[in-house]
Amino acid sequence: MLFCALFAGLMAMQQVSAQSSPVVLPGFTAYADPEEKNVDINENNGVTNWTGNENTVNFYFHAANTGKLKVTLQARSDAGSKLLVTLNGVSKTVSIPVNSNYAAIPALETNIKKPGFYAVTLKGLDKSGKVYADVKGVNLEGAATKDIQFNPKPWRRSASVHLNYPVPEGKNAEWFYGEIKVPAGEDKVGTYFMSCGFHRGYFGMQVNSPEERRIIFSVWDAGSEPDRRDNVKYEDQVVLLAKGDSVYASGFGGEGTGGHSHWIYNWKAGDTYRFLMHSVPTGTTTTYTAYFYVPEHREWKLIASFRAPKDGKYMGHLYSFLENFSFENGHLGRKGYYGNHWIKTDTGEWIELTKAKFTNDATAKAKDRLDFGGGAENGWFYLWTSGFKPADARYGDIFERPATGKHPEITLPRF
Template sequence: MIMKKLLSTATALLVAIASYAQAPSITLPGYTAYVEPSEKYAVVDEKNGVRNWTDNRGIVNFYFYAAREGSIDISLIANATTESKLSVSVNGSQKEVSIPSNTNFKSLPVMKTELGQPGFYCISIKGLSKRGATYANIKGVSLTGDITRNIQYNPKPWRRSASVHLSYPTPENKEVEWFYGEIKVPEGEDKLDSYFMSCGFHRGYFGMQVNSPTERRIIFSVWDSGGEPEERSKVKYEDQVVLLAKGDSVYASGFGGEGTGGHSHWIYNWKANETYRFLLHSVPTGNTTTYTAYFYVPEHKEWKLIASFRAPKDGVYMKGLYSFLENFNFENGQWGRKGYFGNHWIKTDKGEWIELTKAKFSIDATARAKDRIDFGGGSENGWFYLWNGGFKPANAKYGDIFERPANGIIPTIDLPKF
């Protein structure tokens, strides 16, 4: 009888081990982690994951989306130069784990927890103690269990949130000489490394950015022709846009790295909850077009010239009108951003003003690949809006059409005389 019980127990244990070994598993790569409040406390390397974690003020977070409820086992794939201790928490559960001194990465079991409902979850790792200079190097977080079959996570080192866009259809057989738009960013949504772009067109874009804790910009850029993706020095002179004029205190230069072209920006401390106005002008001449950007400075109650560029191999009025919201830094794609875009108008070459009250929603390659699924847009309070980041469920999909009520009030434009 004792022998039978022992055999039965051993068999059950073997079945459990085999079942666990066969359970589906995924690994959240270390290079997809985020460090709060910033990466000055730990480095996230796109090849090696989390390293040089020197300060316990830096909290390492991993995110995933569970499409259904269920249990999940969590392990850290980590090593340490000297022994350390970490705290791991998720979904209200918390466990401590010791990281032994080892040059090789080891899979270290942490906890089993129940995810009670579908949604986004954050695995948060804090440094508790260390004997050396750093807490640990984390190559990844392993998740095991049946629900991993339906888990979404970012498998790539591209840690920006997805870019989202609004394109504005214009009437056929109308030439767009002027393009006017407005932006308002709610309090708290003006996160670092955000670009709220009001007036985009087939050769460039015009909007405002948060560039550092102490610097914000109004930015206007126009692309070269020729298709060179990185280095402007490789662009033939006849394919380069030419700066014709710029406003006082405006910086202008060439740019590369995302296509090439002419760039201009004005350092201006724009504020949340304020409405800002943008105006673009296009003048085709032969096979070139001159594009000029103006920004209304509310403190001075006047329009300011940002810059004027002549674009070669063009020769048409503006087309492909759009707005977008972009997060342009890899370190803070976990933060949520939201902006309101509205009161867009065009003025044709015949002097006719037309209000743009419809917009088509689109997403970038990161969202289309489902590497990030936290984005959205819509219409509310008379504005269109766009948002990204924050690990919240999407509320819009590619191709959605939004509408806002027309206000019928043609913008008052009193440009400076030069």
């Protein structure tokens, strides 16, 4: 009986320990709001050079369980400072002492009453030196840390999400048409809304900065070189055959290699934009040509035409995607609508693509980020990512939109 009692006590202690294992939210996973200005957040040092108090520094996590949560900062200051620390509606002013080494500084305690996304928010209040604080990490302890989720990696982009369009068996997609509409406020800097993707490339529109937006079309080289195009044999490189007026074209690397083209164009949130891809196989090569419909001119514009080696087939693996490619604002939500996708076969038959399979990238698969989704509404498919809100789709989900039954009318310019 004594042994059973001791064993039961040991198991109970182990269970409590498992429920309250401390976790550390790394400093390099933080985000600054409203922008990463007068503060640096990087993989090597976490939060440093925090000199301005016009922003907050935020650490996000998802609590799967309720219970107590104790917050401790791993921080230091060059001359002493004060921060306001907030979590779950509880705020405390914390003094950061002068220290060349990081110190464990108790901040606050709170009670998590329901599962969901939360943020530890730091706000600079007062400083005697140059910086408010350098923050190496945020420690969390308590019952609510059981099965807690947070991003442990310095990759601060949100998950990329995709719509994969099945093509009827035996049909060759010579032409691929699609449309995109981005709601106002969802066009964050560092977002790529891709309409017409296929096995060798992708075509869509991007927000590159507050001042610049682009229409982008790229085709991958043959082979598997990941970074440097000058390592790719000439016979494996795609070749630029033509490009439109004011279109920039070059080779690219760093995400595979290939031919890249873009046209700087100030597309607007709320408007609908049209994309058209063409594929012409010849022997063991295929020529891929991208056209963008310019509403202001009421005509199709040639973006670029590339010849891809070691191919020789029509477009396959047709898809759209939504990508957040900037680290600094990987916490901000973005959403796009994708619709009216069609193919025209090599025999002249138009086929409407009304079904899509939802997939996502390695960030989602590793559960580094849980905030993403997609579906169908108001006659469109939609994709969204980031914002730290619950997912509304799972890998492999099938979406369906109503058919319009009317294929696009396309008149290309004569050259």
